[in-house]
Amino acid sequence: MNDSEAVAQTLCDNCHQSVEGAFCSNCGQSLDSTLKYFWVVILHLLDDIFSFDSRASRTLWPLIFRPGFLTNEYFAGRRVHYVPPLRLYLFISIVFFLTLKLTVSGEDQQTIEMNNNKAAITQVTEHIKTLNEKKLQAQPTPDNKNIASIDADLARFNRYLDDLKLDISIAENAKLVSTTRQLATIELERVKLGTDDKSNSITISNSADGSLSFDFLSDESNKKLDDSAKKLAEKAKKTFTTDTNRLINEVLGKLPQLMFVLLPIFALLLKVIFIFSKRLYMEHLTVALHSHSFIFVSSLSIDLLDVAHDHVKALGGGFATVAASILGFIGFALLIWIPIYLFIMQKRIYKQGYILAFFTYGFVGIIYFILMALTTVVAIVWGLTEI
Template sequence: MSLPHSAENESTALTAAESASSTEEESHNNALTEKSCENCHQVVTGDFCSNCGQSLDSTLKYFWVVILHLLDDIFSFDSRASRTLFPLIFRPGFLTNEYFSGRRVHYVPPIRLYLFISIVFFLTLKLTVSSEEKHTMELKNNKAAIAQVTEHIEKLDEKRLAVLTQKESTELTRINADLLRFNDYLKDLSLDISIADNNKLVKATRQLVTLELERVKIEAGDKSDAITIGNNQDGSLSFDFLSAESNKKLNDFGNELGEKAEKTFSTDTNRLVTEVLGKLPQLMFVLLPLFALLLKLVFIFSKRLYMEHLTVALHSHSFIFVSLLSIDLIDVTHDYFEEIGSDIALYTASALGGIGFIWLLWIPIYLFVMQKRVYKQGYIMALLTYSFVGTIYFILMALTTVVAIVWGLTSI
């Protein structure tokens, strides 16, 4: 049955109206979704500008948002980190070979992995070492101060006997006063420093003793125990290739550094430890490309690019930091259970000590196996190159530590 002509026209009009309305709505929605690029001001319909390639996602965000995104990317169980940590620790060379083969999407990139692990490692190390070293250094400094005071008292007793034979009343009065004062120092230093109030008194006494002994040394003209940084017989620091003015500045810097070192080592070495741990992350970041350059020179016939050697350096250092961090946490837990003293606690502490020792042995074994697998060497050649690279790296680390100590002393 056909519709009347008027009804057919009405239906057509309604369809056209609906189509126009739908087109308008679609245009409106497109206008809302379209954005302009902040760089070239072109209209962008997706997440990236088709003209210049810039992302529409702004990098200027709240800091806590960035941290949450980073933590989610690294620690989410459905992220690449869950597939990265296990082979990093237990499968030497696997991550590096996967990266070289182009299978990278499933794993955390080497540079991001290193940066995050190094930050966590050095922060944790700074907290644990500082808390442990503070008590250890206090004990060592206290023992050293007691030994110094005892030695000085013995010298004063000898002087007193000599003055008694000479019947010098003025000198005898001064020596007796010194003996009384240093015996009081010795009594204060012998207090139990585990008690908070006594700890303050012992620390103040130790500082006072240091000043007193320095005064005695100055009056006696004794500089035998002074720390000097020099390469000449008179203790001065100079080099032939430098001008006289440059040598003078260098010598002044060496004397200043020696004074700071002497003061630090005789009073509060914990501050120096904290400063050194604060400098090491930056220095290690400089050491990484140098280590990669060393690998490039040693394995020059492997035809690998420098960036490949840098990847080896990043993965190996990430493994070392994770291992040392784990060993440090195991050591802290071991000490905690030892302090409890019960049979179960002592058994747990013993087990943790064994795990820590095995993990420590695993580090050089892991690095050797990693080198062998990545550079595809035989056992003899791998052992030779591993020994050579290890020796050079040990020297580089020693120099890095020296630079960190000197840098730390200049910051005190």
């Protein structure tokens, strides 16, 4: 070996063996170091994004409009031209839940809107008028509880009205008026929803005395469980009767994780129901990934179409009305397409006749609906514990 060959020889940093190519034939380590300049890492990241997009153009169209095509292609070994199922699901689910959270948080969760002081005064005045009418129609009871309750509401809303009529140009009054608006909004929302701290309550129990307990737990464990249930019920009551926006954001934050846990369970369900299809569990998991990716991308499209419909309709005019109608029709058509797509996908992948496919599709749909309901309950309970 001459000097030039010695200089050209490359050694592996891990096992110090001679390397020809990009990877060490002895230990498999790449010669490409992970310690690079920051701009080089950014360039690699952009390259990954654009390589994803190049395959995404060949993946998204069949994902939405060709039921079962991607899954059958994957089973047949033709995978290089398409985004892998797991990567596709992760990318779409992240975009879907982020967009959903933004659109939901952008909306006012309270149905009563007080944009200015005049609107607030008008709504509170109308409610005082309603309370007075209710007082005149109320049947007095021996202890006058009905009239006393209405009088208490009248006193509270009259106080709100006095505060709202203050001069908001004064700094101290401006803060008071702002707070009063929020309190009045909560009170009016509670009245509109028909909720009342005294008459309505949320309980979590499985016995006549209103407690939560299980025979297989000790008395001490049952007491801790019941105490936790009562605290959770009280927290739920306060949340549902005031501002649900925070709970909704918490639930949307938990759903991606819970949906990822639901995927293998759904794949197991497919494995049991289609046991005679002789498909491997990983094949059923691929079906679950592709079907959920389709549901998410369709739901995302419907949500964006709905937002666009509202904005276009708000512009007014004949053209805006026609454009809004078209957007609404596309969203409705896409909503109808979801169950049709999933039926065709199941039929093509598991190669069933129409009658058998119809019954198995209905059975899978019922079980999946139950699983989704349980997942939603878990997300709500989990969200309440974080508030």
